[in-house]
Amino acid sequence: MDGFEKYYRKNWEQRLEVLIKQAKLNKQQVELLKINAQDPNLGETMIENFITQYSLPEGLALNLVVNDKEYLVPMVTEEPSVIAAASHGAGIVKRVGGFRAKIHERLMLGQVVCENVSDAVALQTYFKENESSLLDCANQAHPSIVKRGGGARWLRSRVLAADLVSLDLAVDVQEAMGANMLNTMLEAVAQKIISECNQDILMSILSNYATECLVSATCQIPVNALAKNGISGEKIAAKLAQASRLAQLDPYRAATHNKGIMNGIDAAVLASGNDWRAIEAGAHAYAAKDGQYRGLSQWYVEGEVLKGELTLPLPLGSVGGSISIVPLVKVNHDLLNFKGAKELETVIVSLGLAQNLAALYALVTEGIQKGHMSLQLKSLAVSVGAKDTEIAQVVQLLKQQGLRDSKSAKEILKQLRKE
Incomplete structure (x- = not known):
């Protein structure tokens, strides 16, 4: 693009x-970039x-509450109600002992x-005979x-096709997530294979499918603790289990089910x-x-108890990168x-299960929109130009009139200002 040569x-x-x-x-827009830059030196570094x-x-x-310790969990998100839902789901489980x-x-x-493997066997x-030296x-x-x-x-080896063989290396990376460390090790192993076997190498790279870095969270909730708005806890627990079963059977539902889990985790x-x-790719x-x-x-009922469980590959670090x-x-x-990467992983997998509980609980009782709507209407009011002192009034009138669109919000704001 003209003017952008050697931009870097x-x-x-x-x-x-x-x-x-x-x-x-324009100059005004660039000034906005400058105002938001905060720390240009850090940005240039990253x-x-x-x-x-x-x-x-x-x-x-x-x-x-995870393993009898209560946490404040910082979350960065632009989506309304994610943090409220995480706190709500966690609160339900906290009252019965935590995750x-x-x-x-x-x-x-x-x-x-x-690649270009002539004799995979x-x-x-x-690989097997030279595992120690590799x-x-x-x-x-x-x-x-x-x-x-x-x-x-x-080490392990897998034949992916007649001409492709993967040598998989498992590494204890301690407190780091370990991507750069692992890639350095893999490239060294690749050079050894080239020199000793005269073998072509396609690539040497970590995998984000971290099946050897699994963490699980579980919880148990007495069904009577789930009762809400005249709906018995037993009925709600049964519906939660059925919603979980649906996500096991139907990929269309599973994608949204998992997106809800990842709302909290991401x-x-x-x-x-x-x-x-x-983390998203691996999950x-x-x-x-x-x-x-x-x-x-997965959620299921055993006797008078609703049980939930979530297992994920969750390779997190507490140092590096x-x-x-970033201050x-x-x-x-x-x-x-928290103390160390392992504890961090237990907290975040539990948060994902809390997020999932809150979403399913809303879905099978009052519907997902009720919890979302107040924050969405607040965002709508801001988007049409409502000031701090006007937002609550615009939201209230939108709710009363059952309106959800920007045209209506603009009209309501216009009327308020006339009054």
Whole structure:
């Protein structure tokens, strides 16, 4: 694009000037970018072609009790009612003892993918016979993690096609999420395979499908604690279990079911400084682990108790990457008050189950819109220009008249101002 040649070599001020010179933005719009930039030096450190910081609201989910400890959970999201729902679901479970959560294992996986393989059996034999030296090679590429008690743990090979074989490496990354660490190890192993086997390598890269980094949350709720608005707890529990069953049977429902879970998880992962895109990708892959995409959580009734459970691949870090350089992340870690990546994982998987409980509870009782609507109407009022002193009145009149569109909101605001 004309005017943007070697844009990455320009400093921040020069990049903004280009936007004006090329008539992409006017001076007033560029001034808005400057106002929101907050810390240009940090932005330049984190990404390429930095122009500004894009802000999202952050709030606290309350009531979350996991393994007998209560947490304040920072969440970053733009979607109305997500934090309210997380707090509501957590509150229901808090009153009956809280969530129980456990780590199954915490290893990250990466792949060295061999291509143009002429004899897959022979290559797999080489991997098996040289497992110890391949693991040593990986550890030598990142000795500092070995000193901290981590490092490469095991290998496995998988034939993906007649000419493609994946060598999978499992690594204990300790407190980091470990992407860069793992990629360094994988590239070292790839070079060893090239030199010893004269084997072509397609790529060496971590996998975000972290099946060796699973964490589970469970809860038990007496059905009588679920009663609401004249509906018995027994009936609501049965409907919750049926809604869970629906998400196991129907991928169309499962996608929305899981999106609700990830509403909470993504928001908390983002606030913690971790890579929410990696977590999202791994979770959805795990939802299809048996060949059909299904709901990630399950709810069922046993006797007089509703039981819920959620297991996810959740490779989070407490150090490294943006975690170490974004000041607000440190504040969020202090708010959350956790010790280490494993505890963080137990908190966030439990938050996901709380989010899911609140969504299903609303769906099978009053419907999802009632909880959403107040915040959505508030956003609508702001979008049509209502000031702080006018928002509540606009929302109230929209509710009274059963209106939900911007044209009606504008008319109501116009009438208010005339009065």
